[in-house]
Amino acid sequence: MNLQSNDFELFGLALQFEQDRAAIDDRWKDLQREAHPDRFAAQGAAAQRVAMQWSVRINEAYRRLKDPLRRAAYLCELHAAPVNAEDNTAMPAAFLMQQMEWREALDEARDAVELDRLAGEVRSARHDALQECARLLDTEHDYAAAVRQVRALMFIERFAGDVEAKMDRIDAAEQGQ
């Protein structure tokens, strides 16, 4: 194993989408216990630098592994099916329609209750898309199809972020009164 090992190798996990989140968390902490710069604070600059490199690499892998969307995108990439989110934004019409409906609902939402309802809808769409991702990646091994699913998830994720941002604004406004 070295700094170039892939995330799954580094964390000693099977190369697949389905993962136990608790196991990923435990493994992350075990690895940081070995590699964190704090462990080498009394051991000179060389050890500090190496520890920093490892610790950064472990955190990077952890961020990708724990997040189902990033994990799916990473698996596609490892199987030579890059997501290239910037270059390819073509999506099915039905999906885009739903996105537009959501956008309208977000613009019209006036209070936390309406936003909560919208957030719930987004969560459930996200859940379904992830299930589909799992099937395509682990059962079908159809990475090209998985890439399309990952792109849809990226839209959903971005929208969830916008809902969150509006929630913050409403919260701040309510406090300001």
Add this chain to the structure above:
Amino acid sequence: MPPSRDNRAISKITNMALLQISEPGYSPDPHQRRVAVGIDLGTTHSLVASVRNGVAECLPDGEGRVILPSVVRYLEGGGRQIGFDAKSAQAQDPQNTIASVKRFMGRGLGDVIGHDKLPYHFIDKPGMLALQTVQGEKSPVEVSADILATLRYRAEDTFADDLYGAVITVPAYFDDAQRQATKDAAQLAGLNVLRLINEPTAAAIAYGLDNASEGVYAIYDLGGGTFDISILRLTRGVFEVLATGGDSALGGDDYDRALADWVMAQAGVMVKTPQDKAIAIIAARACKEELSAAHCAACHACIGGENVRFEVVNEQFEKLTASLTQRTMQAVRKTLRDAGLDKDEVKGVVMVGGSTRMPQIQQAVANFFGRPPLTNLDPDQVVALGAAIQANQLAGNNTTGELLLLDVIPLSLGIETMGGLVERIVPRNETIPTAKAQDFTTYKDGQTALALHVVQGERDLVADCRSLARFELRGIPPMAAGAARIRVTFTVDADGLLTVSAKEQISGVEAHIDVKPSYGLGDEQIAKMLQDSFTTAEADMKARALVEARVDCDRMLLASASALAADGDLLSADERADIDALMAATRAALALQDPAPIEAATQALAKGTEAFAALRMNRGIQQALAGRNIETV
């Protein structure tokens, strides 16, 4: 009277002379305990703590007081008062008596809201403001260094030994400029900074270890000038910060000012002179503190020769500061959302900072979380105690230590792109250390330079974020617009400090910057301040450089020896012989009386053992995984 600074400087020189006599058979016992301290550099007061006989405790001054008021008074004709003496001179000499200097760290004058209500003579400067005193211009970094040095001396007196290093705490919500300013102050005070850690995280260590806690905890930390909220998960000695938030310009001082303004308005008194401003605030603070224990208190002050006396009841104080309390609760809700948690999932709320003594704060927190907050550790001491525990571990005194901190960056870091927009590179609440890269390109044909502007904050417009640094990548070979690939890498270390590098991928042109020089203090400025400061005596400077070089060298030798003992089998006979030779040369250098060759030998040993360190790390990681696999099989 505590000894004055100037006496101390002399006694330091004497200590050093003694230390030199004990050479050259200087070979310290590798198991010798290293004196490491935790320092809480607070807005209102500061503390130093250390682990003694396995227990963390705050170190008292000669009169048994653990608290050092964070107040420095510069006296006419030289000399200064620090702590209680300075505090009691605040009303009488307000312009030269600097309190709450933490609010000015890494800040320009425009950043300090309500600076016109403060009694100081500010000088607006790019990057960081300065204060005009009878001893000339003082940077907030110098004032903080005076406080830190006082605590350093207190610790050295307590242990009759030099310090190995210190962990300094900063508010979790401090940005890069504020963190860098704090580290500069520590350097100026002659401290070896083992780590900057976040105040709520330090409090969690002290609390968690004391109570053997597991689960999710919220740390509500309202100090004199800063507010932090951190959500942590505690599992088997791992303190994992899930999210952090707050306001680095909101604290007990704001409650004092609100009360002072209100009382003076009610009494119909105009506050004009610096003296009156200071007196009004001191009176309000005393009244506030009384209100924490009583339902009603009198606020009295002598303003412009007139005696002002006004009765304040708790409900009034609560009402006129309700918007401040609400601001803290808004940050609490936001941080919970960032952590992806519901308030019911929080097992306990730990109160930190003297301002959490106010009943309205405890009430607001209890109402929100539906449970009374935890106040069983002294809210003034808990941060310093946690920092001391971490310092002890970082110094290598606690070899069985299971303690591991996984902290996050509080504010997003990004780059300015076309149109004054921020391209976020490291999002807030990402676990540190971390490194992130993003590719940019040129927008004009034949463009040979790219200006990079590094900013920190959550807003989309550059103008709404804090500017951290500007630098330029030059020498890009002329290409068509959009053809160059410039990779910008942000690296945030375990102290939460940022380094930025940029590299044109096709030509290999590279630029590198520590964010520090353009916004914090330059190395030259620090060197000048060091010369201006209490360590001016040249002999002292030299002696200190020599002692520091030896301590560093010795540290490197000890580290190498213990690494060889543990993992020497990783080396071939040749590699081993090379390292042995380097160590012998380094050991010989230790006996020299000049810091330069000692530093050179230390550097050479560090470089010569780098490959070995990498091998050891690999083994460590593999062992961690192997151990795990056995468990799961």
